[in-house]
Amino acid sequence: MLRYTLKRLISLMISLAVASVVIFAVIEVAPGDPASFMLGVNAQEDTLAALRAELGLDVTKVQRYLNWVGGMMVGDFGTSYTYRTPVSQMITDRLWVSLPLALYALTLSTAIAFPVGIYAAARRGRPGDLTVMGATQLGIAVPNFWFAMMLVLIFAINLPWFNAGGFAGWDKGFWTGMHSLTLPAIALALPQAAILARVMRSSLLDILGEDFMRTARAKGLSRRQALWRHGVRNALIPVLTIIGLQFSFLLAGSIIIEQVFYLPGLGRLVFQAISARDLIVVESVVMLLVFAVITVNFLVDLAYAAVDPRLRSRT
Amino acid sequence: MSLLEVNNLSLSIHGTGILKQVSLSIAPGQIVAVTGESGSGKSMTALAVMQLSPNGAEIDGALQLNDLSLLNCSEADMCALRGASIGMVFQEPMTALNPVNTIGDQVMETILIHKAMPPKQARARAEEVLTRVGLPPDQFPLSRYPHELSGGQRQRVVIAMAIALRPKLLIADEPTTALDVTTQAQILELLKGLVTEYNMGLLMITHDLAVVADMADQIVVMRHGEVVESGATGHILKHMQHPYTRMLFEASGHQVSLPEPAKSRPLLEVTNVIRDYRLPRKRLFDTPEHHRAVDHVSFALNRGERLGLVGESGCGKSTLTKAILGLEDVQGGTIRLDGQLVFSGHKPNLAVRRKMQVVFQDPYGSFNPRHRVARLVTEPFYLLDSPPTGSERQDRIAEMLTAVGLTPDDMGKYIHEFSGGQRQRIAIARALIIRPELILFDEAVSALDVSVRAQILDLLAELCEAYDLTYLFISHDLSVVRTITDRVMVMRAGKIVEEGDTESVFSDPQHQYTKNLINAAPKLPDIGQIVA
Numbered sequence: 001m002l003r004y005t006l007k008r009l010i011s012l013m014i015s016l017a018v019a020s021v022v023i024f025a026v027i028e029v030a031p032g033d034p035a036s037f038m039l040g041v042n043a044q045e046d047t048l049a050a051l052r053a054e055l056g057l058d059v060t061k062v063q064r065y066l067n068w069v070g071g072m073m074v075g076d077f078g079t080s081y082t083y084r085t086p087v088s089q090m091i092t093d094r095l096w097v098s099l100p101l102a103l104y105a106l107t108l109s110t111a112i113a114f115p116v117g118i119y120a121a122a123r124r125g126r127p128g129d130l131t132v133m134g135a136t137q138l139g140i141a142v143p144n145f146w147f148a149m150m151l152v153l154i155f156a157i158n159l160p161w162f163n164a165g166g167f168a169g170w171d172k173g174f175w176t177g178m179h180s181l182t183l184p185a186i187a188l189a190l191p192q193a194a195i196l197a198r199v200m201r202s203s204l205l206d207i208l209g210e211d212f213m214r215t216a217r218a219k220g221l222s223r224r225q226a227l228w229r230h231g232v233r234n235a236l237i238p239v240l241t242i243i244g245l246q247f248s249f250l251l252a253g254s255i256i257i258e259q260v261f262y263l264p265g266l267g268r269l270v271f272q273a274i275s276a277r278d279l280i281v282v283e284s285v286v287m288l289l290v291f292a293v294i295t296v297n298f299l300v301d302l303a304y305a306a307v308d309p310r311l312r313s314r315t
Numbered sequence: 316m317s318l319l320e321v322n323n324l325s326l327s328i329h330g331t332g333i334l335k336q337v338s339l340s341i342a343p344g345q346i347v348a349v350t351g352e353s354g355s356g357k358s359m360t361a362l363a364v365m366q367l368s369p370n371g372a373e374i375d376g377a378l379q380l381n382d383l384s385l386l387n388c389s390e391a392d393m394c395a396l397r398g399a400s401i402g403m404v405f406q407e408p409m410t411a412l413n414p415v416n417t418i419g420d421q422v423m424e425t426i427l428i429h430k431a432m433p434p435k436q437a438r439a440r441a442e443e444v445l446t447r448v449g450l451p452p453d454q455f456p457l458s459r460y461p462h463e464l465s466g467g468q469r470q471r472v473v474i475a476m477a478i479a480l481r482p483k484l485l486i487a488d489e490p491t492t493a494l495d496v497t498t499q500a501q502i503l504e505l506l507k508g509l510v511t512e513y514n515m516g517l518l519m520i521t522h523d524l525a526v527v528a529d530m531a532d533q534i535v536v537m538r539h540g541e542v543v544e545s546g547a548t549g550h551i552l553k554h555m556q557h558p559y560t561r562m563l564f565e566a567s568g569h570q571v572s573l574p575e576p577a578k579s580r581p582l583l584e585v586t587n588v589i590r591d592y593r594l595p596r597k598r599l600f601d602t603p604e605h606h607r608a609v610d611h612v613s614f615a616l617n618r619g620e621r622l623g624l625v626g627e628s629g630c631g632k633s634t635l636t637k638a639i640l641g642l643e644d645v646q647g648g649t650i651r652l653d654g655q656l657v658f659s660g661h662k663p664n665l666a667v668r669r670k671m672q673v674v675f676q677d678p679y680g681s682f683n684p685r686h687r688v689a690r691l692v693t694e695p696f697y698l699l700d701s702p703p704t705g706s707e708r709q710d711r712i713a714e715m716l717t718a719v720g721l722t723p724d725d726m727g728k729y730i731h732e733f734s735g736g737q738r739q740r741i742a743i744a745r746a747l748i749i750r751p752e753l754i755l756f757d758e759a760v761s762a763l764d765v766s767v768r769a770q771i772l773d774l775l776a777e778l779c780e781a782y783d784l785t786y787l788f789i790s791h792d793l794s795v796v797r798t799i800t801d802r803v804m805v806m807r808a809g810k811i812v813e814e815g816d817t818e819s820v821f822s823d824p825q826h827q828y829t830k831n832l833i834n835a836a837p838k839l840p841d842i843g844q845i846v847a
Contacts, residue, residue: 210410211405211407211410211411212410212411212412212413212414214367214405214411215403215405215411215412215413215473215476216413216424217365217367217397218365218367218397218398218402218403218405218477219397219398219424219425219428219476220394220395220396220397220398220399220425220428220429221394221398221424221428222390222391222394225428229424230413230416233415234413234414234415307415308414308415309414309415309460309462310414310460310462
């Protein structure tokens with residue numbers, strides 16, 4: 001298990017290194033000098049040079065790459081070209097909204113999907129299953145911003161339980177913060193839950209047809225006992241894969257929901273940075289997201305091994 | 316007083332009759348073998364006793380376990396009986412265990428689910444039964460996972476689970492079909508011992524009549540969901556009445572007579588062949604180790620000769636087959652067909668490839684289901700520079716289909732319209748259509764029912780007569796190899812340990828391993844004379 005973890009960890013490091021080179025190279029290829037973009041076409045040559053030095057643009061590309069990576073290691077992501085504030089500060093502020101929102105939505109979607117998927121699999125072909133299949137089909141087909149608008153209409157306008165948008169901030173207490181993230185989290189979670197429930201169902205159905213499920217029944221386990229004791233854990237591998245993918249999506253892909261609820265999240269930050277050609281912000285956020293995705297994959301790999309002993313012994 | 320009494324059991328699934336008026340009975344300490352070909356309903360009978368029939372099954376008749384009528388039991392009652400009073404062992408040990416739980420947990424589960432003992436005692440009992448089935452905890456700790464065990468060892472775990480609570484009745488559904496002969500002999504010995512020791516009744520489902528004759532006190536022969544004949548083993552073997560029973564026994568020991576092989580020069584020459592597989596690295600920067608699957612194998616196959624290759628699973632016979640076919644490169648030695656190398660450089664030599672064809676084991680998996688027979692059979696034409704076209708092509712297809720006992724009309728059909736035996740005929744037609752110089756039969760009759768197997772063996776003998784076939788027949792089934800080959804090689808752990816004329820190897824084996832193999836193989840009693 002230790003060897004497996006180490007191997008995964010090394011592969012994580014290599015992926016991160018490769019990703020940082022690719023991201024840096026791609027952003028460098030993009031035309032335009034940030035300094036002249038900031039100062040406009042009529043800028044003086046010496047002002048430009050000064051700004052370049054200030055922004056750290058006056059050294060070789062290799063040196064700039066090393067500065068960028070070295071800075072990130074100690075939490076220094078550079079200074080935003082447009083806002084003239086440290087990028088790390090901007091990202092941290094947004095991350096305090098996006099990360100809890102993603103986790104909240106993921107928890108909700110898992111909490112909905114597991115019981116629903118297991119319920120449907122246990123009742124294959126019967127009305128309960130058909131209802132679930134219909135509902136999840138709808139959940140996948142309907143875009144999440146529509147759910148968002150409906151939630152606002154019902155729970156913020158007709159019933160004054162939640163605010164229609166905005167984020168209260170964590171300084172007013174944990175529950176106040178969670179309260180303002182609830183509607184967005186639900187809107188994000190519903191389509192994800194629909195996908196996850198279907199994956200859970202089909203994965204479990206595959207397992208239910210396995211020989212060892214019949215063995216379990218022959219031992220005297222009831223259908224329900226066999227399902228819970230031998231079915232669910234074996235069905236988890238594909239489900240974990242999807243959960244990993246969903247988390248990455250929830251972290252960065254929630255821009256529409258952030259827009260609907262006026263949340264100061266990462267998605268909106270990237271959107272604004274791209275519009276303003278604030279390349280250093282884009283670069284940093286992309287790198288952060290890559291880091292998140294790779295880390296989540298690493299955790300999913302560890303979860304695989306925890307679930308399936310066959311992966312542990314395979315070195 | 317019998318332990319299990321099955322009386323006029325009928326079972327239908329969604330209105331289709333599967334079992335019709337099946338009756339049998341088992342006394343404590345008795346072994347009753349239910350036998351028959353696929354589709355005879357023997358497994359369904361076992362599942363019906365367990366009340367684990369598929370959804371939609373309707374059961375009629377009587378199932379009596381001691382004084383208890385199983386058909387009147389509720390599902391909860393049956394759960395209490397399964398595992399405690401009735402244990403069951405299945406065919407496929409590789410998949411019968413949950414891969415994510417330890418073997419100790421799985422054996423203990425049988426005990427704990429019935430709340431038969433507190434966990435500590437359950438653990439002790441699990442160790443005890445695992446020791447009894449030949450897996451002592453000092454060598455096979457309870458913390459092992461199924462994937463760390465071999466097929467035979469897994470089957471022992473399945474048996475340990477089934478007998479942990481000393482059930483009165485044990486049902487074994489083809490318990491040794493997926494195992495090698497030497498392992499099979501050990502498992503059968505274990506089952507026999509358990510029956511005597513615990514005074515259990517054993518309901519054994521098997522298609523293998525040699526196993527039946529060897530093990531059973533009573534035989535029940537089934538066909539199409541009906542019992543055609545039943546009685547004490549000795550009696551049935553001497554006085555079998557029903558023609559189906561006779562046909563089964565005759566087909567099981569079916570012999571064919573091959574034409575005399577032509578004495579001629581070697582066609583296939585295998586010299587010092589080595590095939591290594593790289594094993595995963597133990598540590599990150601270690602040089603990976605290798606597993607030598609084929610170890611300095613040399614032999615020659617003469618034109619017109621029928622050569623057998625026998626050995627247990629993992630001995631390297633399939634690897635050697637792949638190397639001969641040019642599907643995988645070798646790490647040492649040479650393979651020549653008709654003087655030409657099968658591998659030139661590291662690429663398979665197409666000029667040689669077209670002189671060889673192969674027939675595989677699985678008649679269901681080895682055809683593309685979306686192609687018609689005509690296209691399936693003519694696939695080897697792709698190897699030719701100028702394949703026949705138009706009416707010549709049609710003639711060749713018709714000729715081949717006729718040669719293997721089908722009709723030319725079959726060329727427009729899809730593969731799902733054929734039975735397993737017919738599919739294997741199509742596979743043979745596909746192999747023969749470009750008149751290859753060498754055919755490889757890789758377990759080509761192993762998946763077939765005995766009656767179908769007998770027909771295919773007859774067909775091979777006929778084709779030998781008509782086309783002067785040269786083939787390498789790879790099989791784990793010694794009785795088949797004995798009748799269908801002139802010469803045989805015995806392979807073990809990548810090496811050929813014995814080679815010689817088939818008849819002399821079988822009647823007077825020299826190597827200890829060959830002797831073990833032949834002794835372990837269950838033998839059909841000599842009923843040929845009685846029946847004739």
